[in-house]
Amino acid sequence: MNGLKYINEVYDEINMKIGPLNASEQEDPLVSSFGISKKEITDIIEFYRSRKLAEDIDCLVEHGGVQGLVEKLKANKENGLSSTEDQTDRIATFGKNERIKEKDKTYLSICWEAMGDMTLRILTVSGLVSLIIGAVVDEHPEYGWVEGFAIIIAVVVVVNVTAINDLQKQKKFNDLKDQNNKTKCISLLRDGAWNLVHPNVLLVGDIVKLENGVTIPADGIMIESSQIEIVEAAMTGENENIKKLGYKESLQYRDEFIKDNPWICDKAYTEDHHHEIPSPVVLSGTNLTEGVGVMIVLAVGKNSAEGRIMDLAEQEDEATPLMKKLDKLAGSIGKGGLAAAIITMIALYIRFIIEIGTGIKVWDRHKDPNLLVKYFIIGITVLVVAIPEGLPLAVTISLAYSVKKMQVDNNLVRKMQACETMGGADVICSDKTGTLTQNKMTVSEFWGVGSLFSFDKNPPSHKTFQAEYLHLLKESIFTNSSAYIDPKKGQVGSKTEIAMLLLMLTLGHSDYLETRMNYFERFYKIYPFSSKRKRSSIVVSLEDGRKRVHVKGAAEVVAKNCSHYINIDGSLRKMDADGQNIVNTVIMSMTEKALRVIALAYSDIQTNLDIDSVDEHGFPLIESQNLILIGLAGIRDPLRDEVPDAVRKCQGAGITVRMVTGDNKATARAIAKECFIITSDDQLVMEGKEFNEITGGTVCNKCKEKICPCARNKKEHERTGQPLRKDVVANFEQFKNIVKNLAVLARSSxxxxxxxxxxxxxxxxxxxxxxxxxxxxxxxxxxxIGFAMGIAGTETAKEAAGIILLDDNFNSIVRAVVWGRNVYDNIRCFLQFQLTVNVAAVILAMIGAITIQQSPLTSVQLLWVNLIMDSFASLALATDPPTDEHLKRKPHKRKDFIITKTMWKHIFGQAILQLSLMFAMVYAGEYFLPEFDDNENIETNDNNGKTVICGRLYDYNGEELYKEHYDNSKYGPSRHFTYIFNIFVLLQLVNEINSRKLRDEFNVFSRIHKNWLFIMIWIITFFIQVLVVQVGNYAFSCNRFGLSVLQWLVSIGFSILSFFWRWLLLLIPSGVFPEAGRELSSGEMNSGILSIRASGLNRRHSYNLAA
Known part of the structure; x- marks a missing residue:
């Protein structure tokens, strides 16, 4: 009575919430066409999400259950929707199953985002002020505006280069997302036939088959369910398996539960029983981990549970080791650059104030305002040059380039940082089937009717076996399987099941489809394969009404539950000690030949046996009671030809390869030896059960419990306020002892x-x-780094992985290692180049500004240098292709410094050369930089013959030197400082070639021909420099006549000294230099030290390509 009262009260609550259920609901003009509105469907789903007991089931009852929904949605359980019917009304009412694509950033929006950088904003304002003062107040307004205008143009160029790079990156990843999206499929019933289709075609009312591993594509109601368990972590944060039943079973369960627990209907009882009564409701985006079933689609696209939360902000991925190191390094450089900029500006302003105060200088309202603005611009420019804002660009370019190239090597990268992280991998835990082996399974040996048959050498004919035995074998293999061979698609389904089908084909039986159809109506219960049970089974009704269970699974698991086996004459023989020894000997013999042994068994079920009974583990009892062994199949899965060499390469590269497999110890050991994972007798092969007993499994680091209330992810942490859980091994010391020699984990879960x-x-x-x-x-x-199998992998596995192996091949993992190490090296090359420019340009600008009141390189020139070292160099150095040399050294560790001692030697060494040359030219260039006869329009230094006239604007004591000439359009910027600018840039271009090598290598040109992009960018940069020098004039502070051919040769001569200097640096031991760039501690990560432009490093560089 209490149960009925509860149900009536719930119905009243439903009616209050959603109103009377009729076909004339006013809010939806199309409801009369279908009998149910979009809102009512949403209410069913929301009743499930907020359920305390079984409110969703009660709501379904109000709608007439599944049959009522089928009628209201004009669906058909037997045949599905018709493809010939017009579905316009259905789409208009309930929508399509398409995600709303996130709008791509436009070119202008990316430019605006780039202009959000504070230094660029300051430069823009400074440029505008300089332009206005130069055009209005300056003594020579006809060209006084040029420098301010040039600064603005430089900012525009920087912003546009950033925007173009971001657009290209956006396009690349959109392409990758589309490619990844194309691999999704679902089994759909239309026009009475089941077909594999893309989830996007689903409509409300469709009938869909769900199988183990699928991600639920839409909200729906289970019509049929067989052992279905679903993980709703993607929607609720709950990682537990949740049991689902078909609607009828759920309704029955609800009634029995309320009958047995009448107190639960008391309104005073407020405890939630969210999953106490299994629900038939499934949510889109959740993952089916066990079982098979059929559902009717209720909500699709933006109207589904997943669609309604799509607009929630994505969580940031954890920073990778490389990004952490770069963050630390950028923070240090940023603070140094900020200090240099402040010192430079303060020194310039103090000197100016002193000169005005002491009378050395008289305030000039035409010149001095612009001069003060220039001082500020110099300081900001020093900061711009000092801070390595090119690092994020270099990382992104290198990763994007590598991601694209990795596709050729059958690695589809879903998460961008996985590519970089792979470079540091020192352990690979690999599956066996399909990864180390070809996943082309055939039955090599078969033991049955007391005899062992070889199918490799002398395959038996069907006449070898009695007809009754063949019928039983055929019934077992054909019914307890869903695999099939399609003329167009080839082999579809489990490779193990395919091997068994081929066995029967060899014995002359190809009628598996007809057999299944004959038994289809008599399939009573299906228990799909489970990695925990290591078997699958099916209960069928025989023609005489009896029920029979067929079991297929791991030989040692199934055989030990057999009480009899079939003898050679077809009679049953009791599985006594002798029989068990025979079976065990056969299993061991097969496994030692690297065969995977599958046992086939059956049992005729007694009428009084409860088929749904389970043991203490929740496993069906009928799978383990009084089974009769039909036979043992030894299945061979040949090793991939390239795997042994690939494993040896990994070992040579300092990577330990471990095999994790479901096979037993003997089979696993044989295969591991064959592919060189096991190379010595002291290497350990351990079964999962023993491994779990020794290690204790995983527990929460905080609670020390396997199951605890701590949050599993950030979403759950934010929802519940519980601390984040971190899983650790319970018996860590024991784990460390065994893992040193552990090569294979067999029979593992x-x-x-x-x-x-x-x-x-x-x-x-x-x-x-x-x-x-x-x-x-x-x-x-x-x-x-998680690698999911592109061919054999479930959709859930692919969603969880960082990289998808398109060919399921271990050799592709090795290629991923090469690309990962290459990314790391390319970033290091770029760092080596950029830091050399940083050190030289900052010191040159700072010392020059303090001593002669001007930076030897003007703001516009420094911005050009900055463009070279950021955008151009990142593109050139970050795209160097990998070589097999990357596999001849150990992986870098998490705590390794990103800048090695050798790198610092070359950074400091090249910076010293550049600064020595620059300071010599700045302070004494008029004594040795030549001026040639063909430059009749240029004045020479009368005191020193044919050398350039001094181009310093001010002397050390503040008196004007070349300032008057500079302001005179007849002369303009000096040849002296044009030399300095040109030689400095050419030194960077030469050092860009040097920076390709991270170690003390003599030949810096080796393999340069393999990177045509580097060569092209280098040549383009050189020609732009020629144009800048020859026609730049006031915009780039270059002499109006540029440089002569001979002066260009002089400039090139000075620049190639960098090559010879590098060879001298090879003689200096690297040990005397420091290292830099390690991971930030947690405290440093939160200290905000990257608040200036280096904060760009913290921008997200992870892209979920499945989104």
């Missing part, structure tokens, strides 16, 4: 793989792991 990954990361290893199953998702997410 996804939980064992997760424990292994957690422990290795605790030991500070950089771990890559492969996975294909839905239950592999936690390990794929936990690892530094």
């Amino acid at each position: 996804p939980d064992d793989k997760y424990t292994l990954v957690c422990g290795l990361r605790q030991m500070d290893h950089v771990v890559a792991v492969t996975g294909d199953g839905t239950n592999d998702a936690p390990a794929l997410k936990k690892a530094d």
